[in-house]
Amino acid sequence: MASVSLHRLTKKFTGMAAVEDLQLEIGDGDFVSLLGPSGCGKTTTLRLIAGFPQPDAGEIRVGHEVVSSVSLMVPPERRAMSMIFQSYAVWPHMTVAQNVAYGLKFKKLSRQESDQKVTKLLQLVRLDALKDRYPAELSGGQQQRVALARALVVEPQILLMDEPLSNLDANLREEMRFEIRRLHEEFAITTVYVTHDQAEAMATSDRIAVLNKGRMIQVGRPAEIFDHPKTRFVAEFVGKANILAGHLDAGSSLALADGLKIQVSGDADAPTHGEAAVCLRPHNVVLTHQESEAQGLKDKGFNLFPGVVRRHIYFGDTIDYSVELSFQRMLRVIAPPSQRYDNGQQVYAAAHPDHCVLVKEA
């Protein structure tokens, strides 16, 4: 019963709402990321779950039991949770083994049992050779694994992670993403993971909750979030996005600035008429300079945008084009390296209506 539910959670700091009316259900064994820019309230949410601050409104339940509300607080040490901190918070005055063993002090285990568990965890994170070192003698990545072992050894029902990889260098960060996902698949601990890095959230999570300005914007599986962003904020924060604004007729046809009409798609709760915008991912745009091919795409129902290549950057595995459309709007296109166009060349950009996803402004 280690599901977590946040019900209308609000936390204010000096009058400013850091978290406002937050609603989130996290199932048993789920891995959920809280994703958002800095200051969006994701760390506050995590610390609320841990029981450090008391909410100003709403409540947090673990299973059926209320653990945080305006009138009661179960202290952090009685929540059967573990947390990995952004600073790692590895205690500098204890050795690696002492750090990992610390939480077992409160479990009433025999010395032998405790030693066994510590050894097992140290092997798991590949630190058994370094168990008598002090944290100052470890690299950042090793300290991070100490923090991980320390959090896992107490066999928590819920694991909280606060940007655990943000202090690592890029290569190690990528490696640790997979490591964290692998550990999750092994232990299936309910996990809440805070990050501002969308790739990290994608790689690790079952579901992603996007936060902005203390409010929950969208919750869903990584693919849902990426392919069907509900708002312009989600579209732009998760991945690269072209946002095209226009006037929506009934019948999912969007009139752009110069009168160009494109077919769009949207969820059930998407706007149906009036001012609206669509998100078009750069890699969902096809480029061609041949009339015939363009015509063929049009026949298949693609939206066609005539334009001129203004700039291109060669990345090796892709080429990033900026195409100026007839209404002086730049469209970003990510194309495979086999498609070469020069600056100034006339092209058609084509996008399927399924990829032109209606988004709300806020």
Next chain:
Amino acid sequence: MPTAETIATAQVERRPWLKGWDPSLPVLIGTAFFLIVLMLLPLGAIFTASFWDQAGLTFSKYIEVFSNRAFLTAIWNTVIISSWVGLISVVIGGLLAWLITRTDLPWKKSIRALVMASFVTPPFLGAFAWTLLAGPNAGLLNQLYRALTGAESALFNIFTMQGLIFVMAIYSFPYVFSMIANVCELMSSDLEDAAGILGANKLQTAWTITLPLALPALVSGFIVAFLQSLSLFGAPAILGLPAGIHTITTQIWTFFQYPPRLDLAAAFSVPLLLATMLLIAAQKKILGRKGYSTVGGKGGQRRLVRLGRARIPVFLLVLFVLSLSVFLPYWILLKAALSKAWAVPLDWANFTLDNFRFAFFQYSDTQLAIFNTFKLGIITASVGTLIATLIAYITQRNLLRGARFLTFFALAPLVIPGIVLAVGLFIVYTQPPVVLYGTIWILFVAYLTKEMPIGFSQAQSTFKSIHPELEDASRIIGANRLVSLKDVTAPLARSGLIAAWCFIFIGVIRELSASILLFTAKSKVVSVVIFDLKEEGQIGVICVLGIALLLVTFAVILAAQWVVGREVFATRE
């Protein structure tokens, strides 16, 4: 049959009571309350005594004080003296700081140690040593001058306004030194290089970049030195009074001579208090200006300026300055302590250990004073560290509502000159319900109040350096607040708190300006005895006590450095 839901609800109803009881809470609230009372009582007493008498509200005390020419002269003297002290301190302290941080001056570590030595030398002791060095008749430097030139007159007379300013300045400049040194260390050479690459020559760079960046520190250094000399009692009493020069502090002291005029002392204290507050506020404002925040940034690269041929002459000059505050005074103290007659050369005929025997074994006043000083030092340092630690922990971790105001109360004594504090405490504790006057406990309260800011700042910076997540990390895996304090916070804070203890201890054993109003025959302390013995002309015994005071001070500093394993008393290398 109860379902999971009903069990959960039952627990929910039982828990709030359980949760509401946090055993650390009464301790925290009690400490906060104690601090506030400690600070408010003396200040309240001063204001009350200066505005009220039997007849009720009155301004007569202020009128009496501020219409008297002699009293106004004392205020004017203080302003003149403090301004000069501030100015000289900025010049000496600023230059020394620049030389040590930004040039290839040799022996920097030793010079720093000497600056630190002048920092911890009680100014009243320095002033006393200088009466032996530059007294107009017997002063050794004047003897030397006469012997060398055959002149009849004296070269120096330390019992003058200039002499007083000189002595106060050589013991005030270390305050400026440490402030400027900090700024110089944070200022990266890149800032100057940036000007250089745009075409500025060295002088232009110094004028347009380096000086403006250092200016806030220079101004606030001036203010700190000014305040320091404003509140000093010992040096002006030793050097100024024989020449009939009164300052505010010595004037307050005379209000306590028979017949005591507490009301006038209080009325005279209020402007001093207000001036101090204003200056501190000004200093905060100058340092807090946003434009200078770059100085506080990352260190960056620092290149040392080569002094070239001037290296050795400059070094000798620095040594000369420090000999004024350290070598010469220490030497004369040692010489006089070992002499039968201090003014004649020290040879076997003149050598004696009698002064030591007398000070430590015969004279009951000094024995009692030494005992009292140590007792007060240890008790105040222990209680002070404990309270400062709790208050710093509350403010740093925001444990109580309105914790920020506690910072204000803990730092309040910074704006209360020692003698003003003593006036307030005297008024409070000579009358029921709590009569402490006549015991050492009134000194304890005075020291505890006076040393609170230093203990608090040290404890606060200690907790600041301990990331709160280190405590959170133990809470979340099963430790309650107290266990977490014991296992994580305490071991990490240990060395910082030992340093706080040492700071307070040193502050207590050298305290004079509050003690001078609060001691009685049974509650004398070393500094007061030194002051008393001067009246009796017991030069040798004073020197013995002074040396003992200095030795204990240095021993405590060394012990603290050893325990902490780093130079707690020096600024960063």
